[in-house]
Amino acid sequence: AQSxxxxxxxxxxSEGASLELRxxxxxxxxxxxxxxxQSPGQGLQLLLKYFSGDTLVQGIKxxxxxxxxxxxxxxxxxxxxxxxxxxxxxCAVAPRSNDYxxxxxxxxxxxxxx
Amino acid sequence: xxxxxxxxxxxxxxxxxxxxxxxxxxxGHDTMYWYKQxxxxxxxxxxxxxxxxxxxNETVPNRFSxxxxxxxxxxxxxxxxxxxxxxxxxxxxxxxxxxGSYEQYFGPGTRLTVT
Numbered sequence: 001a002q003s004x005x006x007x008x009x010x011x012x013x014s015e016g017a018s019l020e021l022r023x024x025x026x027x028x029x030x031x032x033x034x035x036x037x038q039s040p041g042q043g044l045q046l047l048l049k050y051f052s053g054d055t056l057v058q059g060i061k062x063x064x065x066x067x068x069x070x071x072x073x074x075x076x077x078x079x080x081x082x083x084x085x086x087x088x089x090x091c092a093v094a095p096r097s098n099d100y101x102x103x104x105x106x107x108x109x110x111x112x113x114x
Numbered sequence: 115x116x117x118x119x120x121x122x123x124x125x126x127x128x129x130x131x132x133x134x135x136x137x138x139x140x141x142g143h144d145t146m147y148w149y150k151q152x153x154x155x156x157x158x159x160x161x162x163x164x165x166x167x168x169x170x171n172e173t174v175p176n177r178f179s180x181x182x183x184x185x186x187x188x189x190x191x192x193x194x195x196x197x198x199x200x201x202x203x204x205x206x207x208x209x210x211x212x213x214g215s216y217e218q219y220f221g222p223g224t225r226l227t228v229t
Binding site: 034036038042043044045046049088090101102103104106107 | 170
């Protein structure tokens with residue numbers, strides 16, 4: 001069965017520290033990969049996406065993600081977090097077909113402490 | 115200008131009522147979606163329309179009926195509301211529905227509470 005797994009439900013990180021959020025997928029073929037962020041009470045905003053090419057993808061707000069085919073992973077990283085990075089982060093995948101059905105992981109809540 | 119807008123932002127209603135949520139996008143996109151986010155923040159697609167044509171219809175009760183009067187609008191009508199319908203409903207749009215090459219832009223969400 002196709003699935004998206006975010007193993008970490010909640011991560012607490014100090015301001016200025018690095019952050020890494022994990023995402024693993026189980027698909028028949030490499031899907032399109034996305035990371036979205038949801039700030040409290042807000043909609044979802046796309047941070048970055050991977051379709052093909054360079055496996056290290058740069059996104060907005062200083063985030064990057066690395067696609068590792070051998071590990072079926074697409075982990076999100078930020079070298080130095082800011083208090084405004086406290087939010088819910090969702091990994092999402094879509095099949096490489098005409099059926100553009102975005103499937104989301106369960107999300108990881110990030111808390112930033114001063 | 116808001117790219118994807120939803121009204122209302124909050125909706126509190128009683129069981130058995132019928133309600134609608136409206137969505138509009140001004141991005142010129144061809145495809146629009148409805149997602150449901152439950153209390154555990156799990157997001158799941160409900161419907162998708164491409165140029166007013168239904169292309170995705172997940173396992174959703176018949177009480178939920180999407181309507182797309184034109185490609186800039188996708189409304190969600192819910193009949194006979196139940197407690198389990200309480201959730202945040204997100205509308206989204208994308209340039210196209212093919213190949214997943216186009217990112218989806220999300221609205222701010224409508225928090226529905228059924229009492």
